[in-house]
Amino acid sequence: MYLPALALVLFFIVYPFFNGLKISFTDWDGFSQTFDWVGFSQYKRMFTDPNTWLVVKNTLIYGLCSTLFQNIFGLLYALLLNQQIRFRNFTRIIVYLPVIISPFIMGYIWYFFFAFQGGALNDLLKFLGFHQVNALGNPHANIWIIVLVNTYQFVGVAMIIYLAGLQSISKEYYEASQIDGATLFQQFKNITFPLLAPSITINIVLNIIGGLKLFDVIVSLTGGGPGYASQSMSTYMYTLYFDQQDAGYAATQGVLMAVIILLLSLVALVILRRKEVEA
Amino acid sequence: MSRASKNWLSVLVLFIALIHVIPFYILITMSLKKNNDFSSRWAFPSHISWENFKDAWQQASLGPAFLNTAIITVIAGALLILVGSLAAYPLARRQTRLNQYVYVFFIAIMVIPPLTALVPLYKMVVSMGMINTRTIAILNNIAAFLPLTIFLYSGFIKSTIPKELEEAALIDGATTMGIFFKVIFPLLKPVTATVIILSAVYIWNDYQFAIFFLQDKSVHTLTVAMSSFFSSNVDNLNLVAAAALLAILPMTILFLFLQRFFIEGLAAGSVKG
Numbered sequence: 001m002y003l004p005a006l007a008l009v010l011f012f013i014v015y016p017f018f019n020g021l022k023i024s025f026t027d028w029d030g031f032s033q034t035f036d037w038v039g040f041s042q043y044k045r046m047f048t049d050p051n052t053w054l055v056v057k058n059t060l061i062y063g064l065c066s067t068l069f070q071n072i073f074g075l076l077y078a079l080l081l082n083q084q085i086r087f088r089n090f091t092r093i094i095v096y097l098p099v100i101i102s103p104f105i106m107g108y109i110w111y112f113f114f115a116f117q118g119g120a121l122n123d124l125l126k127f128l129g130f131h132q133v134n135a136l137g138n139p140h141a142n143i144w145i146i147v148l149v150n151t152y153q154f155v156g157v158a159m160i161i162y163l164a165g166l167q168s169i170s171k172e173y174y175e176a177s178q179i180d181g182a183t184l185f186q187q188f189k190n191i192t193f194p195l196l197a198p199s200i201t202i203n204i205v206l207n208i209i210g211g212l213k214l215f216d217v218i219v220s221l222t223g224g225g226p227g228y229a230s231q232s233m234s235t236y237m238y239t240l241y242f243d244q245q246d247a248g249y250a251a252t253q254g255v256l257m258a259v260i261i262l263l264l265s266l267v268a269l270v271i272l273r274r275k276e277v278e279a
Numbered sequence: 280m281s282r283a284s285k286n287w288l289s290v291l292v293l294f295i296a297l298i299h300v301i302p303f304y305i306l307i308t309m310s311l312k313k314n315n316d317f318s319s320r321w322a323f324p325s326h327i328s329w330e331n332f333k334d335a336w337q338q339a340s341l342g343p344a345f346l347n348t349a350i351i352t353v354i355a356g357a358l359l360i361l362v363g364s365l366a367a368y369p370l371a372r373r374q375t376r377l378n379q380y381v382y383v384f385f386i387a388i389m390v391i392p393p394l395t396a397l398v399p400l401y402k403m404v405v406s407m408g409m410i411n412t413r414t415i416a417i418l419n420n421i422a423a424f425l426p427l428t429i430f431l432y433s434g435f436i437k438s439t440i441p442k443e444l445e446e447a448a449l450i451d452g453a454t455t456m457g458i459f460f461k462v463i464f465p466l467l468k469p470v471t472a473t474v475i476i477l478s479a480v481y482i483w484n485d486y487q488f489a490i491f492f493l494q495d496k497s498v499h500t501l502t503v504a505m506s507s508f509f510s511s512n513v514d515n516l517n518l519v520a521a522a523a524l525l526a527i528l529p530m531t532i533l534f535l536f537l538q539r540f541f542i543e544g545l546a547a548g549s550v551k552g
Binding site: 001002004005006008009011012013014015016017019020022023030077080081083084085086087088090091092093094095096097098099100101102103104105108109110112113115118119120123124126127152160209212213215216219220234237238241247250251254255257258261262265 | 285320368400
């Protein structure tokens with residue numbers, strides 16, 4: 001009964017994946033019928049290509065920093081919105097709304113905010129009497145804008161997972177600790193935080209994988225520019241293949257990307273699972 | 280908590296909501312203003328102009344793009360449910376050594392991002408002559424989403440469907456397929472709802488497959504149509520804003536009406552994923 005599923009996955013994921021390994025040892029240009037085997041030279045090239053290190057660094061920033069911010073804000077929002085206060089449901093819906101919007105279109109929505117010409121940010125700066133800024137054209141700033149947009153878009157997922165985690169913690173623990181005279185901070189440190197461990201694991205692994213794969217929002221927000229400044233491994237691969245007809249090398253970058261994502265998600269999973277057991 | 284501190288927290292929560300709403304507010308004011316309106320993006324239009332929506336709808340060919348996106352999402356979603364639940368059933372129920380390996384294999388695939396195999400996948404699709412067909416977008420999306428679907432279905436079957444049901448049907452002489460479609464599948468409704476919501480959001484919003492495999496205008500989905508509309512109208516952002524607003528509208532309306540299902544479905548999907 002699982003044969004159709006197996007066939008689809010083998011044909012569209014596994015086979016291309018191993019075929020990619022093969023192509024990474026060639027100089028294929030992406031459209032010719034012929035190519036040469038070039039051994040490890042694409043790999044040598046990859047390790048000496050300054051762009052490799054730039055895009056790996058960017059990819060790690062996108063993956064790790066988005067994860068950090070999504071978890072900090074997700075947890076804060078969840079703690080706040082778990083209280084019996086007004087506007088609670090309204091804010092949950094608003095914070096969650098971007099999750100269901102295409103990340104590609106989300107990039108345009110934020111482009112309208114940050115654009116040098118006719119962006120909302122510059123209208124605000126002008127109104128306040130500051131200089132206009134070209135935030136998206138600044139290679140040091142735009143990486144962080146991408147982190148911001150990705151965090152903004154998916155903080156709702158972290159929030160909901162933390163809310164579910166908070167609601168599964170028995171009220172009795174809090175009542176008991178209150179009798180013992182525990183402060184709010186002590187309650188958080190000794191009850192809430194350890195019992196949220198499974199939610200933390202899920203959020204971190206989910207966000208790392210999502211962040212390292214980042215593609216859509218970069219294309220629509222900065223186009224990877226200026227130059228290669230805000231490219232991730234995904235967009236670099238796309239550029240190599242479709243703009244530079246460098247398919248063999250693009251496949252090599254794909255192998256590196258798969259290795260990095262595999263390693264990081266495994267490391268995160270192992271560390272966090274061990275912490276969970278201790279807690 | 281005292282009433283006063285509750286009120287302060289309510290104010291803080293409302294402030295958070297306002298911050299999060301800013302991009303949408305800008306999007307709305309922009310789409311309601313003409314291109315020659317140089318007022319601040321933050322100012323609500325003094326004269327509301329609906330023309331942008333009409334022009335954007337026509338010039339960006341949003342109608343056909345909606346149709347393509349809907350066809351791909353509905354067909355891929357339906358097949359995903361069928362193929363995924365069929366696969367999950369034996370993996371959850373008959374835990375032979377082979378089946379355990381197959382299950383682990385499906386789970387392991389989840390870590391491979393589809394994009395890492397872009398080059399060979401593209402090559403394969405071109406050689407099959409399937410570039411610029413909705414079929415390839417459907418197949419790619421199913422394959423990409425199958426591991427999570429199988430994971431969700433088999434988790435649900437293991438934890439909530441009692442074995443006695445199938446044993447009773449087996450004694451009555453039903454076949455495995457008969458048992459699956461008549462007894463098991465109807466009981467999978469809650470997890471099917473989760474799969475539908477997760478996969479619909481993912482496939483409807485897909486850009487990375489669509490931009491590679493659907494480059495011809497006749498098969499453009501919403502995201503690809505938006506991409507080409509933006510490049511030809513960078514000097515008329517108001518028009519692009521109107522198109523973006525139209526493009527996100529169906530999913531947003533669906534979400535606002537069914538938000539409880541969306542939020543629960545997604546939480547369930549990711550907690551188990």
